[in-house]
Amino acid sequence: MMKKIYFIFNFFFLSHFIISCNSNNQKEQNRPNIIYILADDLGYGELGVYGQKHIETPNIDQLANSGMMFMNHYSGAPVCAPARSVLLTGMHSGNTHIRANGEWSERGNVWSFKAMFDDPNLEGQRPLLDSINTVAQVLNNAGYKTGMVGKWGLGAPNTNSIPNKKGFDFFYGYNCQRQAHTFYPTHLWKNESRHILDNYIVTKQEGLGDLDPNDPISYNKYNQKDYAPTLMHKEAIDFITRNKNSPFFLYYASPIPHLPLQAPKKWVNYYEKKFGEEKPYTGKSYYPNKTPKATYAAMISYLDEQVGDLVSKLKEIGQYENTLIIFTSDNGPTWVDHVDYNFFNSTGKFINSRRTMKGSVSEGGIRVPMIASWPNKIKPNSKSDHISAFYDFFETACDVAGIENSEKTDGISFYKEMIGEDQKKHDFLYWEYPASGGLQAIRMGKWKGIKRNLFKGPSKLELYDLSVDEKELNDLSFEYPGIISELEKKLQKAHSTPFLKEFIIPSLEL
DSSP, X not given: OHHHHHHHHHHHHHHHHHHHHHHHHHHHHHSOEEEEEEESSOOTTSSGGGTOSSSOOHHHHHHHHXXXXXXXXXXXXXXXXXXXXXXXXXXXXXXXXXXSOOOOGGXXXXXXXXXXXXXXXXXXXXXXXXXXXXXXXXXXXXXXXXXXXXXXXXXXXXXXXXXXXXXXXXXXXXXXXXXXXXXXXXXXXXXXXXXXXXXXXXXXTOOOTTSOTTOGGGGGXXXXXXXXXXXXXXXXXXXXXXXXXXXXXXXXXXXXXXXXXXXXXXXXXXXXXXXXXXXOBOOSSSOOBSOHHHHHHHHHHHHHHHHHHHHHHHHHTTXXXXXXXXXXXXSOOOOOTXXXXXXXXXXXXXXXXXXXXXXXXXXXXXXXXXXXXXXXXXXXXXXXXXXXXXXXXXXXXXXXXXXXXXXXXXXXXXXXXHTTSOOOOOSOEEEEESSTTOEXXXXXXXXXXXXXXXXXXXXXOXXXXXXXXXXXXXXXXXXXXXXHXXXXXXXXXXXXXXXXXXXXXXXXGO
């Protein structure tokens, strides 16, 4: 009798255990996936849904039609590395570790492709501290499979600040931002090893020489065999496929449309027919190009094609409805001459000029397009005026994943905004940038404050009412001394002294 009771007890216990395990496994599998697509130097006005007239972006436009466009979303910084630091750490540029693009040049000849190929220790930018945890680490610790493809820029090889040591199970792409100045590099990194490609080194100093700038053959060496954006995209698709049965986070940091002007031939041909004859670019700041407008548009349309591929793959593996996709850009568009930013109206409703685009804290330098798509969660064809920034993603990702975040951040989750519930708002957003003369900016509701030339000493705070002056043309600082006083207090509160001396703006330390 006792054996029978014991058998029945064990049977029910094991049945309950199996059901419980299956339930937990099912729950684990149903946790939403997160894909964060970060374009590089894509302007607020360079997508169809944000008003672009010349470049075709049907897949990204469809992503917006299926979800929400954020009209007041900001990068964490006006250039690459600090924007990525803000994104992954959740700390704004007054607190994050990396605050500018300054290169780690004391190591040696860091700008030489050949020197970097011979010695990987010359690659990469300054590392994040070991004590800094990224959003990838938090998601990974909570059971997410984490992958990154694209451009890293937050720590050199052989440091503790590479993707695989900052929370990513898988990495494929550029460790170094300087290497990303060619889309036909000698190598990319796959996890912690170099993947040697079938390309050869072409320096920016070579130029066309005596070659005919109107002959397409003159540009052959700038279009080789292994195109990095294609290789990285394949790895992104493979990462999604092999992790279809577990929750995953994919950080897709595309190098497009950052220069150089290099794009797949089919797209270049398409836009050459659309735009007609062009004046070639034959300078040496980046690689020469016969049809610069056509190639720039081709790069963005190729990125759009890749977004369409990602969506198709998610549908194929049955994970589309269970995936939050965010698409944005790391900062405003570039101002170099061989990208015709006036033709494309790259900043959209802002001002196209060297002073107001990439590298500036004007709206054209830090306001970026942002689209969030999540079927059955986010209302299709919706727009949000919620004021948000890169440093909100950390908290948002934790909210979406159902994770209690113990890391300190400056962000506020915009999860409730996406699903149509009451959304908490920022008191203010903050930026500082120890380059371009030294810059500081703040947004509080409709008010935007900017300080310039801070390396020369304390600076006057300009004041703009963005509700009527998004181009920041009319400085109202003398008319609203009370607002100026309030913003000055917030600026002082937001700034902390950088750990790295290279990022110190002396006048902010007074």
